[in-house]
Amino acid sequence: MDWSALRQEFPITGNYNFQNHAAVAPMSRRAADAMRAYATHCEENAYLRGGFYKQADHVRQLCARLINASPDEVTFVKNTSEGLSMVANGLNWRNGDNVVTTNVEFPANVYPWQALQARGVQVRMALEEDGRIPLERVLDLIDNRTRLVTISSVQYASGFRTDLAALGESCQQKGIFLCVDAIQSLGVLPMDVEAMHIDFLSADAHKWMCGPEGIGVFYVRKDVQGHLRPTTIGWASMKGMMDFSRYQFEFHDDARRYDSGSYNLAGVYALGGCVELLLELGMRDIEQRVLALTDRLVAGLRGKGYRVISSREKGEASGIVAFISDRHDHEQVQRHLEAEYRLVISTRSGRLRASPHCYNTEKEIDQLVDVLPAH
Numbered sequence: 001m002d003w004s005a006l007r008q009e010f011p012i013t014g015n016y017n018f019q020n021h022a023a024v025a026p027m028s029r030r031a032a033d034a035m036r037a038y039a040t041h042c043e044e045n046a047y048l049r050g051g052f053y054k055q056a057d058h059v060r061q062l063c064a065r066l067i068n069a070s071p072d073e074v075t076f077v078k079n080t081s082e083g084l085s086m087v088a089n090g091l092n093w094r095n096g097d098n099v100v101t102t103n104v105e106f107p108a109n110v111y112p113w114q115a116l117q118a119r120g121v122q123v124r125m126a127l128e129e130d131g132r133i134p135l136e137r138v139l140d141l142i143d144n145r146t147r148l149v150t151i152s153s154v155q156y157a158s159g160f161r162t163d164l165a166a167l168g169e170s171c172q173q174k175g176i177f178l179c180v181d182a183i184q185s186l187g188v189l190p191m192d193v194e195a196m197h198i199d200f201l202s203a204d205a206h207k208w209m210c211g212p213e214g215i216g217v218f219y220v221r222k223d224v225q226g227h228l229r230p231t232t233i234g235w236a237s238m239k240g241m242m243d244f245s246r247y248q249f250e251f252h253d254d255a256r257r258y259d260s261g262s263y264n265l266a267g268v269y270a271l272g273g274c275v276e277l278l279l280e281l282g283m284r285d286i287e288q289r290v291l292a293l294t295d296r297l298v299a300g301l302r303g304k305g306y307r308v309i310s311s312r313e314k315g316e317a318s319g320i321v322a323f324i325s326d327r328h329d330h331e332q333v334q335r336h337l338e339a340e341y342r343l344v345i346s347t348r349s350g351r352l353r354a355s356p357h358c359y360n361t362e363k364e365i366d367q368l369v370d371v372l373p374a375h
């Protein structure tokens with residue numbers, strides 16, 4: 001794989017040493033081109049001869065391939081939070097049920113579940129320790145009133161990767177739903193909802209997929225669609241959606257039942273562009289490339305005296321490297337790198353956080369190590 005050629009697909013490379021894909025990523029050229037083409041068509045022709053919804057079905061197929069689902073298990077949401085909320089609000093909870101999660105989820109995967117407390121549902125949190133969440137801690141919280149486990153595929157502040165295959169197997173054996181906030185892995189690590197026994201998944205495009213904000217992938221396993229009541233209902237949720245005058249209350253037989261009305265088509269087009277590129281590159285190759293780049297970064301950081309929080313154990317590492325300086329103010333360091341070197345990273349939860357993608361170069365990684373203040 002010629003990774004340097006890939007830089008043409010990412011015009012940001014001309015402007016920044018950008019290693020912040022865990023925050024808001026640049027759009028790939030493919031995504032931006034697709035969005036521009038849609039806008040031009042609308043400007044010149046309105047919807048006429050647009051074939052917009054045919055294209056939406058094509059993008060649905062691409063997204064299904066990306067996560068190894070069937071297209072009838074996939075639809076679009078406006079963000080990760082919306083998908084997670086639809087799961088929380090659509091299940092048939094009983095007083096005394098509980099949901100198991102962790103104490104380090106991004107708030108998108110906390111509040112929808114906390115809102116269920118008003119319906120008598122308890123939220124249990126497995127505790128992170130030293131940047132890791134041992135799987136047993138999650139499993140130990142499960143009892144006979146647990147209905148669902150909800151977890152990030154990769155934790156935003158530590159980069160810890162959940163062993164979804166093992167968790168999914170346990171959940172399946174116990175008859176519990178598994179819901180995944182996949183925004184910190186989709187586009188950088190392979191995802192296989194089938195092999196991992198995932199029931200629900202939600203992820204916006206604006207991080208590792210290198211798409212825009214405001215469009216996400218929402219997956220609901222076919223055989224649980226009957227258990228998840230649609231909660232955002234509109235004309236497009238129904239089978240006879242184009243027959244506007246016949247009020248036939250009959251949901252689609254597929255994940256489109258979770259649609260409500262018109263799509264964010266600019267977003268859908270862009271999503272199609274970026275997912276097409278990811279599939280062309282291949283998720284296994286992207287993962288290997290990013291793990292090699294982050295290994296290099298971790299070695300450099302340690303050599304310079306920084307404390308790396310992210311687990312680099314096999315199966316636990318991801319595209320996120322969280323690290324700590326005991327001597328320097330993190331916010332100041334981050335601002336300095338951006339102002340002086342156009343080098344972009346973040347701070348999260350008292351840590352510096354770098355998150356390079358496959359088009360970043362070894363040279364860019366080395367520059368980050370070089371320009372960080374010495375210990």
Ligand SMILES: Cc1ncc(COP(=O)(O)O)c(C=O)c1O
Pocket residue numbers: 022023079080081082105106108109152154155156181183184203204216
């Ligand atoms: C793990 C995780 N979930 C969700 C989000 C964002 O959610 P949304 O797509 O709803 O804006 C983030 C953003 O930082 C995140 O890190």
